[in-house]
Amino acid sequence: MYHQGDLSYFEAVNKETLKNAWARFEDEGIIEVAKSRNAKILPRAKLAPDWTPLRNPTTGRIVPEGKLWNFIERIAQSRREGKNRRDGATVSTRVLRHTETIAQNLFADATAETNMSEEDKILLKRKQKRRQALQARAHL
Amino acid sequence: MWIRRSFGDDILYTTLVQSYIDTLLQGGFNFECFIEGGRSRTGKLLAPKFGILSFILDSVLSGRVEDAIICPVSTQYDKVIETEGYVGELLGIPKKKENLADFLSASSVLSLKLGRVDVRFHEPWSLRQFIQDQQFRITGIPKSIDMKSVSDPATRQKLLRTLGYKVLSDINAVSVVMPTALIGTVLLTLRGRGVGKAELIRRVEWLSDRVRSKGGRVAHFGSAPTSVVIERGLDVLGKDLVGLVEGLPEPTYYAVDRFQLSFYRNMTIHLFISEALISASMYLKVKQGGGPDNQRITYDELVAQVLFLSQLFRGEFIYPTEGLAVNLDNTLRGLEADKVIELIRDNEDKVTAVGLSDVERAAGRENYDFYCFLIWPFIEASWLAAVSLMGFSPPLGYKGDGWLDSAKCQSSSQLVSL
Numbered sequence: 001m002y003h004q005g006d007l008s009y010f011e012a013v014n015k016e017t018l019k020n021a022w023a024r025f026e027d028e029g030i031i032e033v034a035k036s037r038n039a040k041i042l043p044r045a046k047l048a049p050d051w052t053p054l055r056n057p058t059t060g061r062i063v064p065e066g067k068l069w070n071f072i073e074r075i076a077q078s079r080r081e082g083k084n085r086r087d088g089a090t091v092s093t094r095v096l097r098h099t100e101t102i103a104q105n106l107f108a109d110a111t112a113e114t115n116m117s118e119e120d121k122i123l124l125k126r127k128q129k130r131r132q133a134l135q136a137r138a139h140l
Numbered sequence: 141m142w143i144r145r146s147f148g149d150d151i152l153y154t155t156l157v158q159s160y161i162d163t164l165l166q167g168g169f170n171f172e173c174f175i176e177g178g179r180s181r182t183g184k185l186l187a188p189k190f191g192i193l194s195f196i197l198d199s200v201l202s203g204r205v206e207d208a209i210i211c212p213v214s215t216q217y218d219k220v221i222e223t224e225g226y227v228g229e230l231l232g233i234p235k236k237k238e239n240l241a242d243f244l245s246a247s248s249v250l251s252l253k254l255g256r257v258d259v260r261f262h263e264p265w266s267l268r269q270f271i272q273d274q275q276f277r278i279t280g281i282p283k284s285i286d287m288k289s290v291s292d293p294a295t296r297q298k299l300l301r302t303l304g305y306k307v308l309s310d311i312n313a314v315s316v317v318m319p320t321a322l323i324g325t326v327l328l329t330l331r332g333r334g335v336g337k338a339e340l341i342r343r344v345e346w347l348s349d350r351v352r353s354k355g356g357r358v359a360h361f362g363s364a365p366t367s368v369v370i371e372r373g374l375d376v377l378g379k380d381l382v383g384l385v386e387g388l389p390e391p392t393y394y395a396v397d398r399f400q401l402s403f404y405r406n407m408t409i410h411l412f413i414s415e416a417l418i419s420a421s422m423y424l425k426v427k428q429g430g431g432p433d434n435q436r437i438t439y440d441e442l443v444a445q446v447l448f449l450s451q452l453f454r455g456e457f458i459y460p461t462e463g464l465a466v467n468l469d470n471t472l473r474g475l476e477a478d479k480v481i482e483l484i485r486d487n488e489d490k491v492t493a494v495g496l497s498d499v500e501r502a503a504g505r506e507n508y509d510f511y512c513f514l515i516w517p518f519i520e521a522s523w524l525a526a527v528s529l530m531g532f533s534p535p536l537g538y539k540g541d542g543w544l545d546s547a548k549c550q551s552s553s554q555l556v557s558l
Contacts, residue, residue: 001524001557011402012521013557015550020455021525022550031529033546045546046532053533060536068529074448075523077424080516095527099556103531106544106552 006095008080030068034124041120062100064093161195165205171196175307183321183406185312185458188304197300200267211264212307214315218256218376256376258359260314270306274299308458316359317351317408319344319373324404327382327395329513334385334394341366347408354411377404402517409514413457414471419511420519421445422481422494426508436484436495443468449515452522480507528553 001007011017025031030051035043047068054063141160147153164171173192199205278295326343327335335343345366348358361369374382374393381400385392395401409416424445425437446468450459460467472494475481480500484493500508532549534542 007520007524007557009398009517009520011399011517012524013554014399014521015554017456017518017521018525018550018553021522022553023455024452024522025525025529031532034543043546044543045549046543047529051529053530055533055536057536062530062533064530068526072523072526072530074445075452075519075526078420078445078449078515079519079523080423080512081427095556096530099528099531101531102552102556103528103549104535106532106548107535107538107540109545109548 001095001098030071032124034120036120038120062096064096158195158198161192162199162204165196165199165208175304176311183403184456185308185410187458188308190300190304193304193307194300196267197271197296197303200271201296207266207268209264210267210270210307212262212310212314214258214260214262214311216258216315216318218318218320218373256318256359258316258318260316262310262314267303270303271299274302314357316357317348317411318359319361319369320376321404321407322347322351322358323370323373323377323382324401325408325514327393328398328401328405329510331509331513334392336388336390336392337367338390340393341370344370351408351411356408356411377401405514410458412511412514413459414467415475416511416515417446417449417453418442418468418471418475418494419508420449420515422496422508423512426496432495432498432501436493438493439491442494449519453518456518478507524557525553528556531556 002010002013007013022031026033029048031045032048033043033045051066051068053066053068055061056063141164143157143160144153147157161171175188175190175193176186196208200208322344323340326340326347351358379396381395381397383394383396385394421442422437424441426435428434469491472481472483472491476483476497479497482495482497483491484495486492496505496508500506531552532544534540
């Protein structure tokens with residue numbers, strides 16, 4: 001995106017900042033992250049059901065609507081309008097195609113081993129309950 | 141004293157470390173610890189680390205040690221040593237395993253031109269006195285040094301957090317902004333591509349004033365004029381970070397490596413975080429353009445967006461201790477006094493809307509832009525991370541349960557951005 005002019009700051013390609021953003025999304029319950037007791041199984045992530053954007057039943061494309069989309073738009077409101085950035089309504093859809101394609105590969109790679117064991121499911125449920133009890137959410 | 145990096149659930153080991161520290165303190169030995177893990181890496185102010193402080197607090201609370209005197213120390217370098225390797229790491233190049241050869245060549249780092257080193261000490265204070273003061277604040281009973289009353293874990297936790305943030309804020313109170321941080325901040329908050337020498341001097345002086353007015357300190361330039369200090373700072377940063385366009389009527393500087401320079405900018409950002417969040421929130425109207433009326437934002441809209449952004453970045457920055465909501469009105473008034481914004485008030489003197497002032501407009505939005513430029517890279521990064529989440533909606537007819545490798549998801553966010 002940076003190289004195609006959809007991103008103004010190369011600095012945004014920053015692992016540390018992305019990691020912080022992910023941690024925040026997890027706190028807000030936008031994504032669910034599951035860690036296994038089995039050290040060999042890497043942590044897995046998934047969009048929370050109510051944050052998952054829908055797909056068009058005929059084209060299979062992601063529909064730019066819903067909770068997550070509104071959240072993105074809200075951040076975008078404070079985002080810099082660049083002279084040298086390609087802007088307008090098309091930008092979001094083009095960017096969306098881009099992320100769709102890349103994520104597609106992840107789904108293709110996900111095999112049986114990333115599916116959850118029963119034990120881990122119980123662990124996750126417990127963690128979610130604890131989280132809800134804490135109610136530390138900021139309600140973004 | 142050598143200790144393990146992480147203790148896990150090892151109760152015996154924790155007890156052992158506690159008795160190490162008890163012994164050191166009982167013997168009256170000096171003991172140095174770094175509670176601010178990680179600042180050297182991105183330059184940003186980070187939350188304190190409570191591990192070692194917790195042991196020290198316990199030594200005094202338990203009565204095994206009568207008192208401990210705490211002396212907050214700030215150590216700063218003109219040059220951020222680690223940047224180069226760290227930039228690679230942040231851009232996704234895997235970290236190299238440390239080896240002996242690298243360690244030996246790291247000694248060359250030490251002979252690098254690091255510029256000036258600045259070490260400052262805060263006035264030392266008694267930990268015992270601090271605990272008593274805190275107890276007094278909570279219970280209202282003066283000097284009843286009943287350490288046993290802090291056996292309740294929640295109270296102890298609160299005490300520890302207050303202690304950590306006090307040490308941190310004492311460090312900050314004595315720490316100074318180095319010339320390289322000023323130059324880095326100026327270069328990354330420009331609208332244009334580069335800056336002429338005279339303008340660079342003017343901006344650095346302007347920024348120094350801003351830092352001071354926010355209660356920060358600027359490294360003492362002695363009697364040297366700003367131009368000389370900048371010259372030296374540019375020398376320390378080197379031409380890999382800041383370039384010079386020659387053949388122009390005036391020497392013109394530009395940011396070569398924005399990524400590395402961002403570490404220098406990060407050293408000043410915490411001073412202006414409230415202004416930056418307000419400016420970025422006002423931007424949702426300012427970006428629409430048009431006349432002043434069109435660019436004005438209602439107070440309620442502004443507050444909503446400021447709260448939204450501050451929540452979004454609560455892992456990224458340390459906010460002023462009084463809380464952003466409380467701080468908001470002070471910051472608005474400060475910006476009004478600086479003639480950056482105008483506050484529209486109703487008959488009852490309540491602020492109803494906020495817009496750019498005529499003075500600021502006439503000055504080409506110089507101050508306002510500065511605040512926006514500070515925060516924009518972070519907004520962009522969050523936007524990017526959120527956009528990349530959209531892709532994780534399982535494709536139609538997908539058979540799996542939707543769980544994906546978390547690390548791979550994060551690196552794919554990074555891939556999307558390139």
